[in-house]
Amino acid sequence: MARRVFLHIGAPKTGSTYVQNVLWKNHDALIDAGILLPGSSAVAQDQAMADLRQAPWRDTGVHWTWDRLAEKARKWSGDVIISNEGLGAATDAQAARAVQSLQPAEIHVIAAGRDLWRTFPSFWQQSIRARSGWRFGAFLRAVEQGKAEVFWTRHTAPHMLRRWGDLVPADRRHLVTVPPPGAPRDLLWRRFAGIMGIPEGLCELAEPTSNPSLGAAEIELLRRVNLALGDRYPLRTPYQKVVHRHLVDAVLKQRSEGLKFGVGMERADWVSDLAEQQIKELQDYPCRIVGDLDELRPAIMKQTTSPDELDEGQLLQVAVETIVGMLGHAESLSQRTGRDFETVLSRLRTRAAGGVRRRLRLATRQGS
Template sequence: MSPRRVYLHVGAPKTGTTYLQDRLALNADALRRHGYTYPTGPHEDMFLAALDVVDRPWGGMRPLAQGEWDALVRRTRKVRGTAVLSHEILAGARPSGVRRVLDSLDGTEVHVVYTARDVARQVAAEWQEQVKHQRKLSFRTFLEQIRETDQRKATRWFWRVQGLGGVLDRWGRGLAPERFHLVTVPRPGGPAGELWRRFCAATGMDPAWAPVEGARKNPSIGTAETTLLRRVNARLKAAGLPSDQYRSLVRHAVVHQTWANRPDMQPVTLPPEAFDWAEEIAQLWIERALEAGVDVVGDLEELRPVRPAPDAVWQDPDRPSNRDVSSAALDAIVALTLEAARRPDPADPLVSRSARLSRLLRR
């Protein structure tokens, strides 16, 4: 048995994918009654299956992904009706990975869905995402590397997942244009739920079939928080903190649960002189989509960056105020203290925690 159709949502990262996946999961039973299945299986999402295809170390998680894509395909082939598969890192699959995916779904009508957002917002979001994965690169260096790399060659992860032309070349090869659905992400301030409605239009679902919205997000943080995290990453690397504990303590407890909720954060934005470059990228993407004749859901003009007001003062993401950094640090200390209180040590908690804290403070 195989589903008659598979919608394969391959990214891009930081385009509302966590929101879309959460909504699919929360409404899985209701969607199944309408002939749509989101076959996550034993995991809450399809990350490990996607990692099995992308084949990257990912902080030591690659061994956990072995065989996960094949397991997802087996679940998918049991679906009656239509299956929806989704994870944003699939956009970064190399041609061999794409062939593996499409070959494994042979015998079904495969559609690829790609959500895209303007490059100005994506550069800022991807820099933060890399810092959240223990990197220490400054925004200036990250932007320089992006601008100096030919996006058509996709030698950097950023262009592999965010470069619309490259994603079209890899994932659209051999597909009829009408089976590649390009969903543009609405600009800030648009109607609530518009991204979900566009995703449903691309996949043939009725938005009303999935009324429950979740709270799970992959939020951005501000300049002070990101700068502080870069500094913390350098210290923690020297201290040898394992990646799994970093994910739990730093990325989850501090970044997502604490800093993401701080009010009045200074957003990370491109320097004014970079907007001409961003405009050129947008024009290339728009021309490529029109040339390919793919199904566009939304407005290609939304891929153009919104320039800041002429009198706006740009805040260098690498130089936040010391006051803001100190405030973020205090919030992090409170969050980690509360987290430590919820995780009592099996031995003497006061002695062991004091010893660890003393070692950290002496660095």
């Protein structure tokens, strides 16, 4: 039976990819220290999350279900860590099922919070990278008009903590605040490691820029591609295998000089007011805060360009450069395929030659 289970439930774009990369990079060291990451990889825990949520885009043929993951956790005698930012979007019933499936271990719930000035553009970008097609301005207006409940329920700490945190005692609810720009690169990791009881120095740290944001033109280009796709490459697996692999990861993420975008100073007071409301909610909610609620106030607010404001000439230039990048990517894939074919052919020839030699030796012995 597991002693403690730490459920890191998100939110997206709060450094979760970085934390997961550190955890899985040090999987063996954590096992030696009595800490289990159930499943074969971060992908396995993602599959289990999709199964728990019964998400319409889940792949029903995958090996790792939530029940299988929970069984692995229950059989472990030490501590267990399950980390997936999609867990925060679970319904009340799904969260209750997850916690119940891991009992009688001592369950801890960890959520992370980030200031809204950075969260708004990050959320919208993630929605585009999940095949959405709405404009950035349309998203912000929806939030202003109270029509974007999915943003608050699935991507902010107060709502996630109420769904998950209410299922465990107050001293087992943890809120990690994401440090502001300029903070030490390992600070976020040290906050998580302290909650999970991971000894300092046990884990070799990974690079924190594992899931870079796209620039204004790049994300606007992807938005338009999503609209043009129609029914082709539906979310989630087909879209990831084709659009993410060959367009987002291979080309768009590699463009290092993308124009930054954000909310815009005309909404600065509105964002500040929302931040104060969120801080008040968390002050009133009984949980352990690791970091400082002041970090949920925007530290740097400056004018930026919205993707909606880009002119067609800018987008055309980026589109042409993207096509050139995809041609290079296609060429490298072709060359790799040729090398892989030659490698396989060489191995087959070697095995065949070895088989012939063995048969000749056998025939020689039999004839003598």
